[in-house]
Amino acid sequence: MSFIQIENISKKFDGVTVVDNISQDINQGELFAILGGSGSGKTTLLRMLAGFERPSSGRILLNGKDMTDLPPYQRPVNMMFQSYAVFPHMSVAKNVGYGLVKENIKKPEIDHRVEEILALVQLSSFSNRKPNQLSGGQLQRVALARALIKKPKVLLLDEPLAALDKKLREQTQFELMNIQHELGITFILVTHDQEEAMTLASRIAVMNEGKFIQTGTPTEIYEYPSNRFVADFVGSINLFEGIVATNDSNATQVKTDALGLLAASPDARVNVGETLWVAIRPEKISLSKKTISSTDINSVKGAVWDLGYYGNHCVYRIKTDNGTYLQVTTQNQSRATGLDINWKDEVHLSWDPACCMVLRE
Amino acid sequence: MKQRSYFVTTAMFFGYAFLYVPIAVLVIYSFNDSSIPTVWNGFSLRWYSALFENEQIINAALLSLKIALISATLATFLGTLAGLALTQTNTFKGRLLFTGLIAAPLVMPEVITGLSLLLVFISSEQLIGWPDSRGTLTIIIAHITFSMAFVAIIIQSRLATLDKSLIEAATDLGAHPFRVTLDITLPLIAPAMLAAWLLAFTLSLDDLVIASFVSGPGSSTLPMVIFSKVRLGVTPDVNALATIIITIVGLGVVISGWVMYRQEQRTIRRVQQP
Amino acid sequence: MGSGLLYGVKRVSTPKVPTSERLWQLFVIYLPYLWLLLFFLVPFLIIFKISFSDPVIGQPPFTPLFDSSESSFIHVTLDNYRFLFEDNLYWLSYLKSAKIAAISTFWCLLIGYPMAYGIARAKPVQRNILLMLVILPFWTSFLLRVYAWMGMLSTHGLINTALLASGLIEQPLKMLYSDTAVYLGIIYSYLPFMILPLYASLERLDNSMREAASDLGASPYRVFTDVTLPLSLPGVIAGCLLVFIPAMGEYVIPALLGGLDSLMIGRQLFNEFYSNRDWPVATAVATILLIILLVPIMLLQRYQIAQEDGP
Numbered sequence: 004m005s006f007i008q009i010e011n012i013s014k015k016f017d018g019v020t021v022v023d024n025i026s027q028d029i030n031q032g033e034l035f036a037i038l039g040g041s042g043s044g045k046t047t048l049l050r051m052l053a054g055f056e057r058p059s060s061g062r063i064l065l066n067g068k069d070m071t072d073l074p075p076y077q078r079p080v081n082m083m084f085q086s087y088a089v090f091p092h093m094s095v096a097k098n099v100g101y102g103l104v105k106e107n108i109k110k111p112e113i114d115h116r117v118e119e120i121l122a123l124v125q126l127s128s129f130s131n132r133k134p135n136q137l138s139g140g141q142l143q144r145v146a147l148a149r150a151l152i153k154k155p156k157v158l159l160l161d162e163p164l165a166a167l168d169k170k171l172r173e174q175t176q177f178e179l180m181n182i183q184h185e186l187g188i189t190f191i192l193v194t195h196d197q198e199e200a201m202t203l204a205s206r207i208a209v210m211n212e213g214k215f216i217q218t219g220t221p222t223e224i225y226e227y228p229s230n231r232f233v234a235d236f237v238g239s240i241n242l243f244e245g246i247v248a249t250n251d252s253n254a255t256q257v258k259t260d261a262l263g264l265l266a267a268s269p270d271a272r273v274n275v276g277e278t279l280w281v282a283i284r285p286e287k288i289s290l291s292k293k294t295i296s297s298t299d300i301n302s303v304k305g306a307v308w309d310l311g312y313y314g315n316h317c318v319y320r321i322k323t324d325n326g327t328y329l330q331v332t333t334q335n336q337s338r339a340t341g342l343d344i345n346w347k348d349e350v351h352l353s354w355d356p357a358c359c360m361v362l363r364e
Numbered sequence: 365m366k367q368r369s370y371f372v373t374t375a376m377f378f379g380y381a382f383l384y385v386p387i388a389v390l391v392i393y394s395f396n397d398s399s400i401p402t403v404w405n406g407f408s409l410r411w412y413s414a415l416f417e418n419e420q421i422i423n424a425a426l427l428s429l430k431i432a433l434i435s436a437t438l439a440t441f442l443g444t445l446a447g448l449a450l451t452q453t454n455t456f457k458g459r460l461l462f463t464g465l466i467a468a469p470l471v472m473p474e475v476i477t478g479l480s481l482l483l484v485f486i487s488s489e490q491l492i493g494w495p496d497s498r499g500t501l502t503i504i505i506a507h508i509t510f511s512m513a514f515v516a517i518i519i520q521s522r523l524a525t526l527d528k529s530l531i532e533a534a535t536d537l538g539a540h541p542f543r544v545t546l547d548i549t550l551p552l553i554a555p556a557m558l559a560a561w562l563l564a565f566t567l568s569l570d571d572l573v574i575a576s577f578v579s580g581p582g583s584s585t586l587p588m589v590i591f592s593k594v595r596l597g598v599t600p601d602v603n604a605l606a607t608i609i610i611t612i613v614g615l616g617v618v619i620s621g622w623v624m625y626r627q628e629q630r631t632i633r634r635v636q637q638p
Numbered sequence: 639m640g641s642g643l644l645y646g647v648k649r650v651s652t653p654k655v656p657t658s659e660r661l662w663q664l665f666v667i668y669l670p671y672l673w674l675l676l677f678f679l680v681p682f683l684i685i686f687k688i689s690f691s692d693p694v695i696g697q698p699p700f701t702p703l704f705d706s707s708e709s710s711f712i713h714v715t716l717d718n719y720r721f722l723f724e725d726n727l728y729w730l731s732y733l734k735s736a737k738i739a740a741i742s743t744f745w746c747l748l749i750g751y752p753m754a755y756g757i758a759r760a761k762p763v764q765r766n767i768l769l770m771l772v773i774l775p776f777w778t779s780f781l782l783r784v785y786a787w788m789g790m791l792s793t794h795g796l797i798n799t800a801l802l803a804s805g806l807i808e809q810p811l812k813m814l815y816s817d818t819a820v821y822l823g824i825i826y827s828y829l830p831f832m833i834l835p836l837y838a839s840l841e842r843l844d845n846s847m848r849e850a851a852s853d854l855g856a857s858p859y860r861v862f863t864d865v866t867l868p869l870s871l872p873g874v875i876a877g878c879l880l881v882f883i884p885a886m887g888e889y890v891i892p893a894l895l896g897g898l899d900s901l902m903i904g905r906q907l908f909n910e911f912y913s914n915r916d917w918p919v920a921t922a923v924a925t926i927l928l929i930i931l932l933v934p935i936m937l938l939q940r941y942q943i944a945q946e947d948g949p
Contacts, residue, residue, distance in 0.1 A: 055849055075852045088850035092868045101864075102854035153854065372759075375752030382749070383775060383829065386786035389796050393789060403794055446670035456667050465674040471935050473887020475904045476924045479911065480681030483921070487684055509677040512670065542662045570779050573889050587781050594785050594894065598792060606782040613777045621770055
């Protein structure tokens with residue numbers, strides 16, 4: 004029996020289905036991320052776990068106990084809000100200790116635990132401050148401490164890092180992981196940011212139109228997306244439609260209009276003659292001014308149409324002779340004032356069939 | 365967490381009933397065919413015809429409308445200037461006093477405002493011989509004074525939400541501050557100015573206490589006439605008058621609400637279309 | 639060094655503003671400013687001045703502002719204030735006005751808070767209609783709304799008729815021309831002033847604040863006392879002041895609904911002015927009323943600024 008069991012949960016608002024019959028088990032101590040765009044229903048699902056919304060149908064079980072009908076204030080679940088919702092009229096210590104006061108715990112004990120948790124989030128010297136004297140990153144940590152102090156069985160995080168700037172976000176990601184590891188609390192987080200989900204989570208559920216499209220570890224999601232939506236939503240990808248020409252244990256070969264015959268890693272599920280898509284990640288393609296490939300397959304000639312310089316890597320858009328565009332990412336490993344490959348340069352692209360996959364939907 | 369408790373729903377029901385039952389009763393009794401004003405004696409429009417034959421009320425209504433039109437227009441002009449002064453200029457001598465002077469009429473008890481204005485008119489007549497008598501002119505001045513404060517507040521809050529970069533852009537493109545105000549600011553705050561004008565107009569039509577202080581013989585406004593009538597008790601022709609006023613105001617509010625709703629919907633549709 | 643002194647310093651000290659721009663600014667600022675000085679500030683100074691002058695029989699019934707015969711000497715008397723302090727009537731009027739205003743304010747808060755809460759929590763379309771229904775009476779005549787209560791409360795009015803019909807009373811109650819009527823009139827007229835600032839602060843209250851409290855174990859009642867109420871406090875204070883201040887100086891309501899013994903200070907001032915024609919005493923009454931209201935007025939301005947800046 005899993006720690007959290009979500010059983011056939013649906014939610015309708017005024018006849019519109021926002022969460023559509025989701026079932027999912029989540030294990031104890033897991034850091035589970037729900038990744039989806041706006042309107043995917045991910046926040047509604049989280050709010051049902053917290054108790055702010057009541058499911059239209061289905062059940063939520065925690066440790067085997069049905070908590071579907073429990074109000075939020077009786078659930079052993081706490082939430083960190085996207086806006087942080089730090090009470091502006093209370094000091095940091097009052098905010099953090101709020102949940103304990105509601106449990107009728109004695110004051111010295113409260114003070115002690117507040118001190119402890121503030122130390123954990125590195126805010127010890129701020130306990131008497133008012134929220135309007137804190138920075139965004141500090142507010143985020145107050146919200147985290149406040150939600151953690153009740154030692155909840157599950158912590159729900161609604162876009163925990165969205166309001167922070169990039170540098171702070173990277174730093175906080177690691178802090179969050181450390182805290183989760185240290186306390187062993189199950190974290191369920193909702194985010195629209197695939198990088199955030201990939202770095203933080205042990206498992207990711209990609210959500211769209213109220214449904215979980217794919218659930219898996221970050222590498223599974225990235226390297227083995229189950230369909231075009233996931234492949235496109237998580238990272239960038241080149242997709243080419245084609246018809247399966249041959250399929251054996253060595254490779255699946257697909258005849259595409261855009262690039263001719265392409266070879267992908269073998270997939271036993273597909274049949275010859277089936278229409279599907281060949282997918283290749285931009286960073287798996289190698290780019291050179293000279294011909295490098297010995298075979299014709301998975302090898303294309305083109306010209307640099309566009310390029311973006313990102314410092315640590317470059318993104319190229321290559322236009323082939325027949326007008327197909329491919330995206331290629333290269334690492335900038337050497338230090339030079341100019342780029343090896345520049346606008347309008349003639350280039351050769353090639354990639355390993357093992358890096359290439361076929362997607363049926 | 366959107367559901368409302370029974371307590372709140374009940375409180376709202378009784379609250380709105382409290383606000384509207386007296387008005388409804390007032391309207392119903394305006395159609396009462398009885399000279400004992402509070403006993404129902406069948407439907408009639410006799411009090412409406414009596415109202416239109418009452419020359420004193422008609423004259424007072426016309427005077428009130430005239431005063432309200434003039435004072436609302438001038439108050440909107442001065443109040444808009446004041447709103448601009450408070451938001452679009454930085455510091456100037458006596459800004460603090462100015463802010464105080466704008467805010468004070470909003471909360472000043474009417475008896476004090478009325479008394480002080482009367483005394484200033486009398487003193488000024490003593491000193492420089494103007495105004496030589498009290499009447500329409502002094503009422504207009506008094507109404508401009510207190511309603512321009514309301515106008516200034518409305519304009520100020522509208523200007524505060526205005527995108528500053530619009531004005532900066534116009535200035536950047538070489539427009540003179542006067543032209544910026546005329547070409548950019550005024551068109552943008554025009555709806556707020558209209559709302560402010562309507563408020564000033566209503567405040568002027570509604571005012572009894574201040575007008576009573578500063579008016580002179582022969583210039584009785586509508587509220588003054590109504591007040592002297594109802595002091596002695598309920599009179600059905602006042603119910604009829606009230607019904608007419610409520611109908612006009614109600615229609616105005618419903619129509620403007622509908623127009624605003626339509627505009628909002630159109631904006632939403634425009635935003636949603638790519 | 640030399641060139642710095644010549645160019646940099648001089649330029650900084652005289653920013654060049656074109657004359658036409660200055661003129662436009664002066665116009666925008668000083669036209670309304672001058673108007674308010676003339677017709678708002680000066681009148682108060684005159685009230686203040688007259689409250690220290692002697693009453694005379696005549697028109698106007700007070701000693702001239704600047705007596706040319708005694709050129710430099712301005713006659714000052716404290717008689718008017720002494721009169722106010724010695725006559726119980728005035729003291730009682732101030733106290734009674736404050737009491738009526740305070741109790742009415744309390745009732746407005748009691749009725750207005752749940753209404754404002756309900757409006758703030760309604761769906762957007764509903765909310766606009768509910769809000770409009772609160773504002774609508776504003777646009778109809780204040781005088782006529784007070785008059786409406788005369789019809790409600792009179793001996794044969796709706797309330798008495800209903801009570802008689804239900805058999806709760808045998809004789810019609812005398813409600814009109816009493817303190818109860820004054821309370822009702824004030825609560826009725828000023829209720830929107832309470833609801834609107836309350837609504838503004840409740841509507842702005844981030845719903846996730848309430849949810850956070852609930853999530854941390856607070857029951858709905860505790861959510862209200864711990865989060866909703868404290869965070870709407872600026873609205874509560876602004877609303878209370880907006881009702882208290884005008885109610886304190888109210889004239890029309892006690893004049894129409896109150897009994898002959900209804901000693902509210904606004905009415906007293908009016909009588910002093912018109913019936914007794916003792917203008918210096920009337921101005922002294924006004925001055926003291928203003929002093930009493932000074933603290934609430936300043937508080938209100940502070941809270942309105944706080945409201946505009948947000949919590």
